Amino acid sequence: MTIKYFIRRGAHSLFLGLLLAMVWGCEENLPEGEVIYTPLDLTLQAYIEANKVDSSMLIDSSAQHVLLIGDSMADGLRHPFSLLAKQNGHKFTAVAKTSSSILAWQGKRMKALIEELKPTYVMVSLGSNELFTRQLDAYKKFVKRIVDQIGEVNFIWIGPPNWRKDNGLTGVLAEGVGEGRFFPSQDLVLKRAGDGIHPRWKEYEKWANAISGWIMTESKQKILMKVPDKVQSPNDKLQAHNSQ
CATH class of the missing domain: 3.40.50.1110 (SGNH hydrolase)
Known part of the structure; x- marks a missing residue:
């Protein structure tokens, strides 16, 4: 099984770890050999929104x-x-x-x-x-x-x-x-x-x-x-x- 994902090391690795764990948890329900794609743009956007600095x-x-x-x-x-x-x-x-x-x-x-x-x-x-x-x-x-x-x-x-x-x-x-x-x-x-x-x-x-x-x-x-x-x-x- 192959999974595409975006990894960034740092203070917020737990956020990404949980995200990836949810993706991997879907493995049991998939036919053998099927590939899961986690869209990079959506994953990155979620990361940015979750950690956005409020300029105020x-x-x-x-x-x-x-x-x-x-x-x-x-x-x-x-x-x-x-x-x-x-x-x-x-x-x-x-x-x-x-x-x-x-x-x-x-x-x-x-x-x-x-x-x-x-x-x-x-x-x-x-x-x-x-x-x-x-x-x-x-x-x-x-x-x-x-x-x-x-x-x-x-x-x-x-x-x-x-x-x-x-x-x-x-x-x-x-x-x-x-x-x-x-x-x-x-x-x-x-x-x-x-x-x-x-x-x-x-x-x-x-x-x-x-x-x-x-x-x-x-x-x-x-x-x-x-x-x-x-x-x-x-x-x-x-x-x-x-x-x-």
Whole structure:
């Protein structure tokens, strides 16, 4: 009896072994001398389909220029993200202002800044100052203008860390930036500072780490953002310096 088959050595030999075993198992039901042909194209196609690599799971490990843009929440994320960027070989720039808003950035400001700094990866953290707006139709347009200004540059939008339920802005942001580009910070449980709004210092570290994990596993444009063993606060650095 002669059997034509395709064999490839490697990690998936078990798959092919099982396939061939099923073919050989038909031998008892065949007349003596009959030949079984396992079509090479079908066998190979099945192998390829079974072991296809999903490109959406690939992480871009090249060095990036990460630009963080936003309000006071972005200002709090500045330090942990600067350390994360350094840990992973990226250049990092932050443009954060306490009073920043979606409204303020929906003009030509975003495009001008991107043309000036030439980032390869943009993080937007806006919306906290307008979290309870009811002008949702207007903000849909504002968000679209910002996304249009970012253009072809890879980006994510870090959603506001709600301290109470909003009136729909979070949904507008998620829908406006598209799947795999919106990090839902409202799902996190963060301890707040005295104002009841901003996270405590260490909570910014946890927040940044959560975003970094999401970037590498669930975001549309994955870049290397492994979390370091420990993120030092300015107080940690001061204590280390004084102990020398």
